[in-house]
Amino acid sequence: MTTAEIKLTAKDFVTDQEVRWCPGCGDYSILKQVQTVMPDLGIPREQIVFISGIGCSSRFPYYMETYGMHSIHGRATAVASGLKAARPDLSVWIVTGDGDALSIGGNHLIHLLRRNFDVNVLMFNNEIYGLTKGQYSPASPLGKVTKSTPMGSIDHPFNPLALCLGADSTFIARSMDRDPIHLREILKRANAHKGTSMVEIYQNCNVFNDGAFEVFTEKATKKLNTLMVEHAKPLIFGANADKGIKLDGFKPVVVDLADVSVNDLWIHDEKDQVKASILVRFFDAPSDENTLPRPFGVFYTEDRFCYETEMNAQLAYAIETKGAGDLDDLIRGKNTWTI
C-alpha cells in the first residue's frame, strides 16, 4: 500500500455521477461528511471499497470515487465479508438502510457482527421504506401509518443497536445526518476501530417520513431529548445542561443537577458491556412523558479478534506445519497402485 503523496481532498472522492436522491434528503449530508472525512483517514483511494445493498442509501457507492459495489437487497454485509476475507488489506465500508440491514439482510448483519470482520457499517435509519415509496420498516414505531399500514403498524419495531449488541458487536455508535461535526467524529472512530464498526445514522426521509427524528435534530428540542455520550464523561443533557442520568441499581433515572452532584452521575464507559446494554435501551418514544433522552455517540467498543485475521493465521499455520501445498502430492494421495 502506498500512502497518498498528494494530500487528497473531499473533492477527490466525488464521482462524475449525478446524485439522484430527492432534494432535501438526509443522505446528502451523510455523503458530504463521508467525503470530507475520507482524506483525513490517510488511506489511498484505491484501497477503499464501498459495498451497498438495495434502497435509497445503497446508491451511495456510485457517488464515491473509490472502488464500489451496489449489490443486492440485504446482502452487502455478506459481500463485504467475502471481500474482507479475501482481501484483509482493504478498507471496506458497508452502506445500508434500516430495511436492507434489519429486514431482508437481518441474518447477515448479526453474523457479520459476531464474526467481527474489520469493516465499517453505516446504517442509514429513516424508519421507512423510501425506494419502494413509503411502506413501514422494521424500525418504524408501533402504530405508524404508512401506505402498507393504513390503520397503523402492528409490528413491534427493532431497537437496532440493542439487536447489534445482542449479536456481540464490538463497536456500536449512533449519530445523525443533521449534526455534521458529530457524524464526522463518529466516522473517524469507526474507521479507527479494529473489528466491525456499527454506526446507526438517523437520516430524515423528507418525502415519506419527514420529521421522524426532528426532536433529536432541531434546535428547539435537541438538547432536551438527546444525550451526547463521551467516554469517561458524566451523562448530562438538557436545555442548559442541567439534567443528568444516574444509575439506581440497574435502573437509569433522570436527575436534576440542582439536586444531584455531577460526581454521582453515570460516567460513560465505552468498555462496559453491561452499561452499554442499558444505554442502548434508552429507546423511549420522545413524545412520552418522563422519557430518557436518546443517546448519541459511541456506546460500546471491545477489542476482539477479527475473522479474517484468524483465517489468515490458520492458513499460515497450515503452511508452516505442512509446507506449502504441492499439487502433485494432493492429487496422488496416499494410496496408489501402478499397472
Place this chain on the structure above:
Amino acid sequence: MKTEIKTDVVILFAGDSGDGIQLTGSQFTTTAALFGNDISTFPNFPAEIRAPQGTIAGVSGFQLHFGSVEIFTAGDAYDVLVVMNAAALKANIKQLKPGGIIVANSDGFDPKNLKLAKYPDGVNPLTDGSLEKFKVYEIDVTKITRTALADSGLGTKEMDRSKNMFVLGYIYWMYNRSLDNSIEFLKEQFKKRPDLIDANVKVLKAGFNYGDTVEAPMNRFEVKPAPVAKGTYRSIMGNQAAAFGLIAAAKKAGLTLFYGTYPITPASDILHELSKHKNFGVKTFQAEDEIAAITSSIGASFGGALGVTASSGPGIALKGEAIGLALMLEIPLVIVNVQRGGPSTGLPTKTEQADLLQALYGRNGEAPVPVVASYTPSDCFHGAFEACRLALEFMTPVFFLSDGYIANGSEPWKFPAAAELPELNVSFAKNELKDGEVFLPYKRNEKLARPWAIPGTKGLEHRVGGIEKENETGNISYDPDNHELMVKLRQEKVDRIADFIPLQMLDNGNEKGKLLILGWGSTYGSIKTAVREAIADGHDVSHAHVKYLNPFPKNLGDMLKNFDKVLIPEINNGQLIKVIRDKYFIDAKGLNKIKGMPFTSEEIKEKIKEMLK
C-alpha cells in the same frame, strides 16, 4: 472347496445405518483397487443419521462392482448380498441375481428384527424356504465377534461395533484378498485407542479364518486384475475430485481459492475436503446461509480471488438472485450443484439430474450462464477445473453440475501430473490510462470479457452493481436501446464460449447410423455399458455424452442429424431433451427414470432394442 474364476462381481453390503456399512464397503473398494481390479461403487444411505434401527427405512447400503474387465457402473444386480439384519435382506433381495450368495448375520434375524422388518409373525426368510434359489450362508456374527473379544476388556457395545470387520474379513477370504490394507487403515483410524486396533484386527482376522475353518462347503472366487491402461492409479470419489479440481484451477491461475458455502447433502464433502487443504491458501467460509455463501464468494471474486460456491438444488434456488448479480457484475464465479432428488427438500441422499433447467434458466431476466457437467467421479476433477477456466477467461458465473451418484461414487483414477494441466493465465487490469482518459470497466476484449480491475489498483477505481449499466462505462443506464444491447452482449459472450471448448466426440459407435444415445452427467456408465453390449450384439447404435450444456459444442447439431433416431436417457422427467428439441428441431425420444436411483444398463439396453425394432 474350490476356487471359481469370475470376470466381475457385484457385492452389496447392507445393514443398519449404524452398522459401519459404508466403512466396510470403502475398505473392500480400496483393497480391490490396490489389487488392480477395475471398480465402481455406489453408496446408498438413508437421510437420517441414525434412522430407526432394524427398519427398512434405516437400511444403509454400499454397492461395489469390481472386475478383471473394464467396469463403468456399480452394477445392475448383485452377485453377493451381505446383510446384517432382516430389513437389509428385505430391502435388497429383489436385486440379487438368481443363484446369488447371501451372507446373513443370523443374529439380525431374531424375532425382534423380523418384526421391525415387518415380516409376518413366525416367518423367518432364512428358514422358510423362500431363499431356495440362492446360496445362503448364515453366520452368527454377533456371537462370534463377542467370543473373539471375550478377553479384550471391551464392553458389549464396543465389541458389537467390530461386527463389520468380521464380515469384511469373511468377504476378503471369499475373494482371497490380503488384509494388509485394512489393518493399516485400522492402525491409523484408532491411533489413540490401541485396544480398538487390536480388537478390530482380531475380528477382521476371525472373519477371514472363519472361511477357512467352517465346515460348510463354500466356494472361493478369483477376480484377476483388469487390463486397464498402464499407469499409476488412485481411488477417487466425485466430491473429492471436484475439490481437487478447484484447488488445481486456483493454483494454475495463481489465485486464492475462496469457497463460500452452507452445508447441504450431498455437496458438503467438497467443503470437508477443501477445509483440509489450507496449506494451499484455500479459504473456506461456512456462511450463515446459502445466500451469504454465494454473495461472500462474489465479494471475494470482486477482490481478485477465485470465488466458488456450492450447494444442491434447494440451496441453488436460494442463490438465484445472486447468480444474476454475478452475471451483471461480469466477474468470475463457479457455482457447484451436486444434484439430488427434488423438488423442495425432495430426496436428500438420492440422486437425480433434475436441476439442468434450473441451471440453464432458473433466474429472473435474460441471464445466460455457461454449464459444465461431469459424468464420472474422476471427471469431476476435470469438470470443476474447466468451470473455473471458463469463469476466469470469460468473466462470468459458470455452473458445474455433478450429482449424488458420482459425488459419492468412486472409481480408479489414472490421475494427471500437475504439469500436464493447462495454465490458467489471469491478468488483472493494469492502469495504462493516458492523461485524461477514463477507465472503462465494461470495455470488452475479443472474447467479450471485461477487464478484472481489482481494488488496490490505483487509477482504476470504479463502481459496479446489479442495475443495468451503460455499455463500456458501466454507469447506471435505463436507456432502452442500451438495455437491449447489454442483454445481447451478455448472451453473445456466453455463445462465443463454443469457440473455446472441444468439439463433441462420439464415445462409441459409428458416426452415422440408426440410433444415437445422447447422455449427460452420471448416466455415463450405464449408457456406456449398454451401448457396448448392444454393439457387441450387432446393433447399430452410437453413444455421445455431452459435458458442455451451455453453450453446446458447435458440432453437436450436425452430429445429431447423422442418426435416424436419438434417445436421451435422463434421471429426470425430460430436461436435456427439451433443450435439444428446442435448439435442433429433432424428434429426440426420452428415457426417463425418476426413482432416486441410477439407470441399470439393462434398462437402457432394453430401450435400445425397442427403438431398433
